[in-house]
Amino acid sequence: MPIAGVLILTNIEEAQEVLVNLNTVENVTTYGIHKQNYIIAVLEGDTPKSLEILSQSITNGISGVIGVYPTYVNYEDDEAEG
Amino acid sequence: MSKKYTRREFIKTSAAASAAAGIGVSLFPGMTFANQSGGTNWHKSVCRYCGVGCGVMIGEKAGKIISIKGDELNTVNNGHLCVKAFYLHKAVNSKTRLHHPMIRKNGKLVKSSWEEALDLVATKFNEIRKANGGNALAFYGSGQGETEETYMANKLFKGCIGTNNVEGNPRLCMASAVGGYLSSLGADEPVGLYEDIEKAELFFLAGSNTAEAHPIIFERIMRHKTRNPNVKIVILDPRKTPTDQVADLHLFPKPGYDLAIFNAMAKVLIDEGYADDDFIAKHLVMKNGDGVQDFETYKKFLNDYTPEIAEKISGVPAQDIIKAARMFGKAKTAMTLWTMGLNQRKRGVWANNLVHNLHLITGKIGVPGSDSFSLTGQPNACGGVREGGGLCHLLPGHHLVVKEAHRAKVAKVWGVPASNIQPKPGKHTIAMFSALNEGEIKGMYIMCTNPAQSLPNAKKYWKGLKEQFVVVAESFYPTMTTEYADVVLPAAFWTEKEGVYGCTERRSQYMPLVVAPQGQAKWDAFILRDLGKKMGFEKEFAKYETAEIMWDEYRGLTKGKDMNLMGASYDRLKKVRGLTWPVPTEDHPGTYKRFMAGDPIYDSKFAELAKKEGRRMYFYGPKAKDGKATVWMRPHDDPAEPTDSEYPLALTTGRVLEHWHTMTMTGTAPELNRAVPNAYVEINPIDARNMSIKNKEQVVIETRRGSMQFEARVIDRPVQGTIFVPWHWENKPINVLCIDAFDPGSKEPEYKVAAARIRKA
Known part of the structure; x- marks a missing residue:
């Protein structure tokens, strides 16, 4: 299962x-707001593409996300699952 | 706590820490993270996708790529990537990777050996050459190929076979920017670098959906604007895009009618005192079709482009044009960023000229935070094709086929008679594929691109692809182009080869070989080398045993040129995060601003002269005279196919974030296809209401080149009278409907405007 660290840029x-x-949002773990308008988050998905889709849904589905x-x-994948 | 949980949590923590580091935050002080852990070998490289040139670190373990992260030390992206990073690994291991050569037998492509495939290509190419001459052969390459790959193609075709029929897909995207830089500033590629972004007060985004097409540039702009609320963003685009969420002003012109706006802005800038008279007097000449003119003539020319007249031409309210001009003029520094919206036009070069005009007349060039800066769409369009000479009129290292001394110099390095290199440019892309249709070109080698889908008016050119002998070297199979191929050669993909990419900001960056090529795939440069040997050029290609040998020979050709790369050896490039030319020696750090103090060419050759003349810049490029840049008087000109009563809508095309180019890489992921499963047409709600078209209804788009059915997306994005279709899908190849008219200077086609109509399906 792929995991990504991301910076989410928002309107201040x-x-x-x-x-x-x-x-x-399921499969999203946040680590707070930093530098005024960056949210640090970790996304998890079944495939790399599901990560991309998740990130798209954040961009398009949550108001204020730039x-x-x-x-x-x-x-x-395999090793991550132990 | 189970081992599984521990491992997963560790990766999550590493991921969070990496994100934090990207903005200089320490989330977990003292903890050891992914780059030091787990036996992963990290390899510094460059992203495979667009032209921004982001640094990536490729995590490899036991010969397998297991992770990707942004390279924090790379100044282009400072560790940040765009969402395409999610797919980088997937593309390498795509099920559609081609693992073996194929030859068409009895109408079907069947597996073959390398020996059989290359023997066939060499034999056929030699037969064609013997019977019809070298100009019956052609090469069509890519802005995604490495510089070394294009270098081998250039030598084989221009130096050995003896034809200048060498082109690449950057002709379809960046040629107008090249023409603009050459004719306005005297030399190709921007004056400044990305670091101007953090110093700019105003951004003018013209024909660029930066948020989706160049996300890291957009993020840098946004980060800068967040820290500096006075920073303003003006957008010029006939379509509302995600970039709009940060716009202070948006001008919506009718597609193809924006030249008048640039001229009107220039008029306002001069009339209201924003022009830099000293810079104009010392650094610029004014020209129109009759030659050099004075500043008064330029001002008279602009009288034809008052904001009110520009409104009538473009549809943009005069007050908005005035407002945009004032914002540009008042800002101490300004950057204009543009891409296909200006380049893919019948008057793409003129549009580029008019952007440069705004910067030149206000002196907003050659100072930190100001530049007219073209964004590129492919990762090595600049490095491999523009600098590497992968077009029909060029030779490597900014040399020209028409110049005898250049031919002699390159031929000597190549070890071929100078007479082998033809003195006239070969056929540009559209002419080349037309000649393939007509049988004038009888054999074509296509590398790392998919012209059967990507050419404008594409269907017209399938005839030649079908009838002539076509070789396709590709990493992925099938594509629309391989459907017509006689031979398909499996090419090594990103991470499976080493080489250099040169991005938008004159930065050359090294990419290492990380994993072995899949199956029988080979590096394109070696395929071309081996083909050359089989065609009888054994001696000419004997020495190219490594990528470094090719690069060293190429950079030797840049010595003394404006794009001097002599200081960019492999040894050095492996250590640093790229070098921005001119970089003449191994101890030179690379150049921030060209044509002024700090540029080694300026400092050594022109500084003294400039000082005498009281100048701060000297445009020393090959197309500039007396070190002066040119302000061009470019009039309004209609698109090649204006709308009319029969075809009342302007069709424009572009990208969506989820897919890239012809989807050879992105199209195989089921999740992605579920997210954006089909092409669609965006229709302005007013137009939809007038045509009684409802959202999600099936409609047929018709142009003079054909018709195609799409799902309607009624949405307030395209300006009224305009429809937009993303161009990626093989089953809805919208480029079939696009016009193949092209700019007379750059030969770049006008993808962005065609007359169309819509009816219900």
Whole structure:
């Protein structure tokens, strides 16, 4: 199961609301708001593409999100599952 | 706690830490993270997708790629990537990777050996050459190929076979930008670098959906705007896109009618005192079709483009044009970023010229934070094709086939008679495929691109692909082009080969070989080398045993040129995050701004002269005279196919975030296809109401080249009178409906405007 660390860029005034909304999304773990309008998050999906779809749904489905920028993607599917 | 849980949590923590590091935050002080853990070998490389040139770190374990992360040390992206990173690994291991050569027998492509396939290609190419001459053969390459690959193709076709019929798909996307830079500034490629983004007060995004097509550039702009609320963004685009969420002003022109807007902005800038008279007097010449003119003539020319007149031509309210001009003029620094919306036009070069004009007349060039900066669509369109000479009029290292001295210099390095290199340009892309249709070209080698789908008016050119001898070297199979191939050769893909990519900002970056090529796939440069040997050029290709040998020979040709890469050896490129030319020596750090202090060419040759003349820049490129840039008087010109009563809608095309080009890489993922399963047509709600078309209804788009059925997406995105279709899908190849008219200067086709009509299916 792929895992990605991402930076979610938001409008400053909506950052808190975006964080609250993100916390309701399955397979998303958040690590707070930083530098005013970046939310650090980890996305998990069944496949690399499901990660991409998840990130699209965040971009398009949550008001105030400007963009989702991965910094690390791990595909170590079998080994990750132990 | 189970081992499984521990491992997974560790990866999650590493992922979060990596994201935090991307913005200089430490989430877990003292903890060891992914780049030091688990036996993963990390390889510094460059992203495979667009032209931004993001640095990636490829995590490999036991010969398998297991992870990707942004390269925090790379100044292009500072560790951030766009969502395409999710797919980088998947593309390498796609089920559609081609693992063996194929030859068409009895109408079907069947598996063959390398020996049989290359023997067949060599024999057929030699037969064609002997019977019809070298110009009966052609090469069509890609802005995704490495510089070394294009270099081998150039040598084989231009230097050995003796034809300049060498083109690449950057002709379809960047040729107008090249023409604009050459004719306005005297030399190709931008003055500045991405680092101007963090110094700019205003961004003018013209014909660019930066948020979707160049997400990392967009993020840099956004990060900068967040920290500096006074930063403004003006958009010029006939379609509302995700980039709009940050726009301060959006101008919506009718597709193909924006030249008047640039001229009107220039008029306002001059009339309201925003022009830099000193810069104009010392650094610029004014020209029209009759030659050099004075500034007064330019001002008279602009009288034909008042904002009110521009409104009538473009549909953009005069007040918005004035507002945009004032924002541009008032800002201390400004960057214009553009891409296909300006380039893929019948007057793409003129559109580029008019963008440069705005920067030149205001002196917003050659200072930190100001530049007219073309964004590129493919990862090596600049490095491999523009710099590497992968077009019909070029030779490697910004040399030209028409110049005898250039031919002699390149021929000497190649070890071929200078007479082998033809003195006239070969056929540009549209002419080349037309000649294939007509049988004038009888054999074509296509590398790393899919012209059967991507050419404008594509169906017209299937005839030649079907009738002539066509070789396709590809990593993926099938494609629309392999459907017509006589031979298909399996090419090694990204991570399976080493080489250099040169991105938008003049930055050349090294990519390592990380894993072995899949199946029998081979590196394109070696395929071309081996083909050359089989065609009888054994001596000419004997020495190319490594990528480094090819690169060293190529960079030797750049010595003394404006794009000097002599300081960019493999040894050095393996250590650094790319180098921005000119970089003349191994101890030179690379150049931030060209044509001014700090540029080694300026410093050594032109600084003294510039000082004498009281100038801060000297445009020393091959097309500039006396070191001066040119302000061009470019009039309005209609698109090649204006709308009319018969075809009242303007059809424009573009990308969606989820797919890339002809989907050879992105099209095989079921999840993605479920997310964006089909092509569609965006229709403005007013147009839809007038035509009684409902959302999700099936409609037929008709142009003078054919018709195609799509699902209607009624949405407030395209300006009224315009429809938009993304171009990726093989089963809905919208380029079949696009016009193949092209810019007379750049020869780049006008994908962005065609007259169309819609009816219910």
